[in-house]
Amino acid sequence: MRPFSTVLWVAVILGSGVLHAAEVPVEHPPFEKGQYVHHAPTVDDLMKDQEIKPQLKKVILKGRDIFMNTQQYRGKYVFSRLSCKNCHLGEGRLNWSGPIWPAATTLPDYRGKNGHVNSLEERIAGCFSFSLNGKPPEYGSDMMLALSAYHQWLALKAPVYETHIGGRGYSSLGKDIPKDIHYVQGEKVYQAQCAICHGATGQGKSVEGKVVFPPLWGDDSYNWGAGMARVYTAASFIKNNMPLGKPGVLSDRDAWAVALYVNSQERPQDPRYTGDVKETREKYFNFHQYTMYGTERDGVLLGQHDNTGAKPFLKPDALRPRTFDE
Ligand code: HEC
Numbered sequence: 019m020r021p022f023s024t025v026l027w028v029a030v031i032l033g034s035g036v037l038h039a040a041e042v043p044v045e046h047p048p049f050e051k052g053q054y055v056h057h058a059p060t061v062d063d064l065m066k067d068q069e070i071k072p073q074l075k076k077v078i079l080k081g082r083d084i085f086m087n088t089q090q091y092r093g094k095y096v097f098s099r100l101s102c103k104n105c106h107l108g109e110g111r112l113n114w115s116g117p118i119w120p121a122a123t124t125l126p127d128y129r130g131k132n133g134h135v136n137s138l139e140e141r142i143a144g145c146f147s148f149s150l151n152g153k154p155p156e157y158g159s160d161m162m163l164a165l166s167a168y169h170q171w172l173a174l175k176a177p178v179y180e181t182h183i184g185g186r187g188y189s190s191l192g193k194d195i196p197k198d199i200h201y202v203q204g205e206k207v208y209q210a211q212c213a214i215c216h217g218a219t220g221q222g223k224s225v226e227g228k229v230v231f232p233p234l235w236g237d238d239s240y241n242w243g244a245g246m247a248r249v250y251t252a253a254s255f256i257k258n259n260m261p262l263g264k265p266g267v268l269s270d271r272d273a274w275a276v277a278l279y280v281n282s283q284e285r286p287q288d289p290r291y292t293g294d295v296k297e298t299r300e301k302y303f304n305f306h307q308y309t310m311y312g313t314e315r316d317g318v319l320l321g322q323h324d325n326t327g328a329k330p331f332l333k334p335d336a337l338r339p340r341t342f343d344e
């Protein structure tokens with residue numbers, strides 16, 4: 019299920035041990051009774067599907083290409099060194115790795131994060147603005163059409179407005195950080211289990227300009243407003259997906275600790291920044307109650323800076339309120 023090139027790199031870095039490690043079973047949380055369990059189609063299925071017109075296939079494949087290699091738009095729509103697929107593994111279809119297709123069957127709907135009804139395009143724009151620390155392509159553009167087509171095709175045969183979806187999102191560990199989870203423990207886990215790929219300072223690794231291991235913090239990573247900046251989201255993602263090739267080896271406590279460690283490092287500013295980190299934390303407390311933004315670590319107030327990473331602006335225009343009051 020992992021792209022071959024990544025597996026190859028992992029093998030290069032970790033030696034033959036990785037093949038053995040890949041056999042460690044992934045203990046994903048079980049589906050609950052009454053939940054809809056989806057089997058998203060593969061590219062093979064797409065090529066064989068006689069019902070889908072060739073013109074549409076082309077657009078779906080374009081959307082997939084943008085999703086898998088969003089870095090081709092670095093400096094235009096993406097200012098981090100991340101691509102969509104880095105957090106939505108298995109081409110966006112893996113359970114407990116934020117499968118993306120549910121957005122196509124459950125939107126438009128109200129979203130607490132921005133307090134209004136969102137379309138699929140706006141949801142995609144959210145991940146551009148926060149997760150990729152970027153600027154979304156224009157609504158209605160060819161790129162948005164292609165990305166929407168990819169999401170919608172992955173949802174093939176799924177029921178519309180079904181919300182009891184097995185494996186949706188990431189948060190299998192719940193939202194509350196267990197007591198007695200410590201930063202120092204997280205640092206130990208990080209150096210032992212993650213640094214080999216993501217680098218000692220979370221910077222990731224690129225070879226000849228191509229990202230091999232994505233950065234976890236610093237200027238090239240997701241910004242303070244990204245869903246992954248919430249400790250619980252990262253903890254669950256890490257528990258079910260990392261270390262790459264042997265997910266499931268971390269205990270719940272180690273997953274929480276390392277998520278706390280990663281998300282207590284600096285990263286580009288939240289695009290919703292008001293100029294004062296404590297004020298911004300308060301204003302978006304429904305989100306930031308789960309992040310370390312605006313809290314102190316070793317006497318330093320996290321997020322109190324004007325650094326937007328490689329992005330030459332703070333807030334993309336696409337992030338705007340909508341009201342239907344007129
Ligand atoms: C840094 C990690 C990260 C990257 C990179 C990322 N996302 Fe996400 N994405 C998330 C998280 C975390 C959530 C869940 C957010 C939440 O719970 O509010 C999410 C949610 C989504 C959803 C909603 C899924 C649902 O269940 O409704 C879609 C669609 C989506 N992302 C698409 C994209 C696209 C398209 C890109 C690239 C343009 C992208 N994401 C890049 C982390 C990421």
Ligand code: HEC
Binds near residue numbers: 100105215216230262
């Ligand atoms: C063998 C190499 C390897 C190891 C070890 C590893 N990762 Fe990853 N990690 C990756 C790769 C590659 C991706 C992107 C996956 C993809 O695109 O399919 C990734 C993605 C991620 C992401 C989402 C993308 C981003 O940059 O934010 C997070 C968070 C993450 N890893 C955290 C961790 C943590 C924490 C550990 C240690 C417990 C860890 N990883 C261990 C290779 C690794």
